[in-house]
Amino acid sequence: MTLACGLDFGTSNSTLGRVGPDGQPQLLALEDGQATMPSVLFFGFEDDRVHFGRAALAEYVTGAEGRLMRSLKSVLGTALFADTTRVKARRLGFGEIIGTYIGELKRRAEAELGAELTRVVMGRPVQFVDDDAEADRMAQGQLEAAVRAQGFEEIAFQFEPIAAALDYERQVSGEKLALIVDLGGGTSDFSLVRVSPARAGAADRSGDILATAGVHIGGTDFDRLLAMSRIMPELGLGSRTRDGKRHLPVAPYYDLSTWHRINRLYDPQALRDLRSTLREAIEAERVRTMIMLVEDRLGHRLIGAVEAAKIALSDATETDFVFPVRDRDIRTTISVGQLAEALADSVARLEATIGETLRRAGIGADAVDSLILTGGSTLVPAVSRRLGALFPEAEVVRTDVLGSVGLGLALEAKRVFGPGH
Structure with a gap:
């Protein structure tokens, strides 16, 4: 039996989810019973092993000799992607390193499920690279190639903030206009989405996405x-x-x-x-x-x-x-x-990107019913205070800041690949 999943490969943390027999999305335990696994690898020179997640950080902190790799998502679509890094006598490209990490996520999930995962909906930021459509296409292609090399045969993509909206939509009782604020480790994405329980299962939700914008700023x-x-x-x-x-x-x-x-x-x-x-x-x-x-x-x-x-x-x-x-x-x-002083220019860029999102939708801030916050960087005081000031009348909803995108991607996998996935 083969299954589908939603995979949120994040700059700082990653999750993998699927919809269970009860119809509810769930995140799989990837490391030490926890649903999140830091997006980190440690190539140990002493034991010639690759360590992942918290175990990778633990190896590094103890002073073991090796090479730590982190924030790998940040190199997608940039000139750095063509670089290689030396691991003892080998030189590894970033595509291979990213694939190694994703392959480990896949193996751990398959061990828990007892079945092979061949279909996946991958999360992606609204923009991998700011104001460069060609670099953005290149970044998605690089990620898709790394994922395909690990045995995923059918690959779809969904914007990460839209995935967060799908997760939030499960708890609303009526139609709302929500601004999804997804501040991750490497990118910040904003999406104005019409959410409604009546529309939750629709095959085409493109009409409910009023506007999106993103900027390459994150934790x-x-x-x-x-x-x-x-x-x-x-x-x-x-x-x-x-x-x-x-x-x-x-x-x-x-x-x-x-x-x-x-x-x-x-x-x-x-x-x-x-x-x-x-x-x-x-x-x-x-x-x-x-x-x-x-x-x-x-x-x-x-x-x-x-x-x-x-x-x-x-x-x-x-x-x-x-x-x-x-x-x-x-x-x-x-x-x-x-x-706050150190982040002032970045917070101003976030505010400008929010303004651009509203402009593209042709609405004012007072039309936003809900402010959906996801991603660990929404907890930074300079950011959260500014968001509150911009939308004083909106209901502020804090999702599972590290898990909501993965849950939404699992729901999207069910929609894309069918209920029998």
Whole structure:
């Protein structure tokens, strides 16, 4: 027997769901009984194994030698996709790495179901790449090729915010105009959707989608911006050369702040460049800490700590940041106000994209009945407060921020492939 499923391959976390015999969508347990699995791989050099999800992060945190790969979705449709990364004696392309991760999701789900999965509805952002239709088509094609290589024979795509709307629609009693706000790890998507229990099973819902818009901003961008604003200055960003004629190069700090670029700093030439910078730097000790951090390959762990600080500021007004590097600490304090300042331009772009969504639909904010929030980045205070200010009269509905897209994709799989899927 072969089955169909909905697969939400996210920048930060992934889920896989299907509709059960009772007609209700369910997410399968992918790791340690949990429905979400971090979209992370760790290629262990000591045991020659590939670790996935939380196990991959645990291997990395314990200091095992290997290569951590995260935020893989962010490279789709970009020039980085053509790059390769060295894993011991092999060089792997990003398509192969993404396929390896998706293949593991498939194997785990098939083990739980006792049947083969050959048909899938994949979630996709409204835009993989901003304002570039050709790059967007390329990104979907790259993802489809990676999925097909893992044994999926029939592949359909659905916008992630539309999938979230399908999940929400199960709980409404009448027709509503909903703005789906899907703020994920790599992209932010907005969709105005007419939801109604009477329309839930319709084969063609295109008429209910009044407008969509998206922008390539997400949680990993927030991590990068917070790191550049509050952490990288502790490593020398913004300081000058000894002769006072110029600032230190920004590029290494940008790479260290960006999940999918960190591995570039581990190249021997990048380290030579940093040591050359050290000889010129007026704040040499800060740069020396940067070099130690790169030599010890602590980059992903550092940005993981930045992400943890960002999350802590969802519930606190201030958090202390302390990150050890050999015999010293990177130490600073981060407040909610400083986080908001770091994200100000990105939040403004999110607001502009919401405005474009409303403009395309030809409606004002007061016509929106429900504000459906999904994706972990909707919990960031600077974001949630702005959304509340834009739609003061709308009902705010917080879905399962990590699971609603996967549930909606499971419902879509049933619609696309039929009830006997």
